[in-house]
Amino acid sequence: MVEWLTTWLKILIFPGFIFAILASLFYEWLDRKFYAKFQNRVGPLYTGPSGLLQPLADFIKLLSKEDITPEAADKPFFNLIPIFAVATVLTGILMLPIASEAGVVSFYGDAIVAVAILTIFCVLVFLAGLFSVNRFSFVGAERAVSQLIGYEIPLTIALIGVLLAARSIRISDVVGAQASWWFILGPQAIGFAVFLIAGQAELERIPFDIPEAKTEIIAGPYTEYSGASLALFKLAHATMLFVLPCFVANMFLGGLTIRFNDPVTATIDAVLIIVKLLVLVIVMALIRFFYPRARPDQAFGMFWKAATAWAAIALTLSVVSVIVGLPYL
Numbered sequence: 001m002v003e004w005l006t007t008w009l010k011i012l013i014f015p016g017f018i019f020a021i022l023a024s025l026f027y028e029w030l031d032r033k034f035y036a037k038f039q040n041r042v043g044p045l046y047t048g049p050s051g052l053l054q055p056l057a058d059f060i061k062l063l064s065k066e067d068i069t070p071e072a073a074d075k076p077f078f079n080l081i082p083i084f085a086v087a088t089v090l091t092g093i094l095m096l097p098i099a100s101e102a103g104v105v106s107f108y109g110d111a112i113v114a115v116a117i118l119t120i121f122c123v124l125v126f127l128a129g130l131f132s133v134n135r136f137s138f139v140g141a142e143r144a145v146s147q148l149i150g151y152e153i154p155l156t157i158a159l160i161g162v163l164l165a166a167r168s169i170r171i172s173d174v175v176g177a178q179a180s181w182w183f184i185l186g187p188q189a190i191g192f193a194v195f196l197i198a199g200q201a202e203l204e205r206i207p208f209d210i211p212e213a214k215t216e217i218i219a220g221p222y223t224e225y226s227g228a229s230l231a232l233f234k235l236a237h238a239t240m241l242f243v244l245p246c247f248v249a250n251m252f253l254g255g256l257t258i259r260f261n262d263p264v265t266a267t268i269d270a271v272l273i274i275v276k277l278l279v280l281v282i283v284m285a286l287i288r289f290f291y292p293r294a295r296p297d298q299a300f301g302m303f304w305k306a307a308t309a310w311a312a313i314a315l316t317l318s319v320v321s322v323i324v325g326l327p328y329l
Helices: 002-012 017-038 054-064 075-093 110-132 135-166 171-177 189-202 227-252 263-290 296-324
Strands: none
Touching: 002 017, 017 054, 017 075, 017 227, 017 263, 054 227, 075 110, 075 227, 110 135, 110 171, 110 227, 135 171, 135 189, 135 227, 135 296, 171 227, 189 227, 189 263, 189 296, 227 263
């Protein structure tokens, strides 16, 4: 009974759904605030201390608006996809070790499943545009799936390099392999850079906000969504902004584990977790600030040529390390 209750507390509260949602709203505020500073703006200010509650207020505001389903849309799928999007992202958070050695759900091959979940989210974005039966939504959906084909190749190759370096496809084993040396401090730094750039495309953030492209196709796949449905999509994107840095930190930055050996060690680990995640969000915000939106041909060409080549180099180094028998590379 106690074990059952503990498991459900982990799923629902920490490090589960409630924690992930609150952390994602905080990360969205941090991203907006940091991005505004670079544009000489104030950013969120009045709702809560320094505008901290603005993402939550935006979510509640959308929930209170009318949820309109277009007459021509495929209504069952149109209304269910936002729910599936949130459920998919929240499922992914259960596999990531946060303040522990393993996630709430841990099994051999969970690293592959976690990446597959991120891919499923993009597929749901495509379906949202497809079932909207709107010309702008369809163009955005087509762009989303085209971009998926572009960035998924280097992202997967970079991940395979890390899994080979760790000699495992379990996330907790990858974290354990970095107990004495983070992968980013070696040749896998190449894979880290590729993964981070591909992750920016996964989140559909500038310079890879090609599927949404408000100045070109209104809001792409989300053009016909409003009210609670749009709020769920926004929440899913915000949660992805938290899930992806957590995944990157576990793969390349030694994980997010807190060792409870003594108070000093636990405090240092907790501070390191905060620093890792904040640095990742800031780096992603910097990428968003310094680069304008890329044209589809520019983005796809960059992923298929440059990013894939660099990811292949990182993978080659991992293969060499396995053949030679080095402890890690």
